[in-house]
Amino acid sequence: MLIDQTQIQARVEALGAQIAADYGANSDLLLVGVLKGCTMFMMDLARAIDLPLTFDFIAVASYGASTESSGVVRMIKDLETDLAGRHVLIVEDIIDSGLTLAYLRSQLLRRNPASLRICTLLNKPERRKADVPVDYLGFDIPNEFVVGYGLDYAERYRNLPYIGILKPEVYSQ
Ligand code: PRP
Ligand code: MN
Ligand code: MG
Numbered sequence: 001m002l003i004d005q006t007q008i009q010a011r012v013e014a015l016g017a018q019i020a021a022d023y024g025a026n027s028d029l030l031l032v033g034v035l036k037g038c039t040m041f042m043m044d045l046a047r048a049i050d051l052p053l054t055f056d057f058i059a060v061a062s063y064g065a066s067t068e069s070s071g072v073v074r075m076i077k078d079l080e081t082d083l084a085g086r087h088v089l090i091v092e093d094i095i096d097s098g099l100t101l102a103y104l105r106s107q108l109l110r111r112n113p114a115s116l117r118i119c120t121l122l123n124k125p126e127r128r129k130a131d132v133p134v135d136y137l138g139f140d141i142p143n144e145f146v147v148g149y150g151l152d153y154a155e156r157y158r159n160l161p162y163i164g165i166l167k168p169e170v171y172s173q
Contacts (some may be wrong), residue, residue, distance in 0.1 A: 002146060003139060003163040008121075011138045012041070015119065016048025019089065019136060025051055027087045032079065034104065035059035036158065037093035040150040041121045041138075045091060056081040062100055071129075073103040083111040093150045094122040095132060102130035122163070123148065145171070 023029050029049070033042040035057050046055060059077035095101055097105065099116060109116055119136035126143045147153050148160030153171060157164075 001162055001164050002141065002144070003149075005161050008138075008149060008162065009044070011121075012044045012047050015136050016045055016050070019119070023051060023087060023089075027051070029053040030081060030083070030086045030088050031091050032088055032108070033057045033091045033149075034093075034100065035077065037150045037152070038091050039158070041093050042091045045119070051142075054081070058104070060100055060104060062137040070078065071097070071099060073100055073104060075107070083108060083113040085112070085114050087115045087116070088113040090116070090118045092118065094124065094146070095120045095125045096124050098128045098130035098132045101132040105132060108158050119163040121149070122151075 019029075029051055031042065031046060031053060033039065033055060036059065038057075042055070044052070056079045057077070058075070058079050060075050062071065062073045069099040090101070090104060090108070092101060100118075104117065105118070109126070118132060120125050121124060122139035123134060123137050123140050124143055125140060144165045145153065146163050147157035147166050148163045150158055151163065152158045153166050
């Protein structure tokens with residue numbers, strides 16, 4: 001166990017309040033969740049932001065069945081929403097190397113949003129390869145492979161209600 005349900009809930013509430021205060025009621029905020037890791041965080045965060053907003057999802061992947069990023073980011077599902085003139089907040093579960101978000105940011109900025117910010121629940125600063133500006137952060141975490149609350153290892157463990165460190169024997173064989 002690294003971060004329990006109570007800690008997650010408290011941090012999500014605080015982030016939601018901060019986001020609501022920063023954007024305000026007339027921002028027509030668009031949350032863009034990065035599937036599939038974002039799912040639990042995105043749904044809890046959306047409920048914690050007391051503003052009229054819309055949301056959409058994009059799917060990219062770079063990990064596959066490995067604990068190491070392949071470094072190659074693929075887009076699997078694009079957005080349905082036109083970003084031009086919109087205030088866009090990307091919602092991620094974790095920033096590790098930063099390659100996923102560096103790719104996404106450059107792709108989405110081309111679509112001329114009014115603003116583009118990043119909200120991530122977890123951040124592993126030690127592992128950064130590509131620089132990405134983080135506007136809203138839940139927790140900085142150590143360089144351990146974490147699962148739960150949306151985060152997977154080979155598609156498993158996403159449904160754990162807390163964030164845990166995966167035992168090395170699970171992925172070493
Ligand atoms: C994971 C995680 C982030 C990304 C972070 O997604 O959810 O999106 O990797 O790693 P990076 O900063 O090194 O790019 P993954 O590609 O495993 O897809 P998933 O969300 O469907 O699990
Ligand atoms: Mn992801
Ligand atoms: Mg994954």
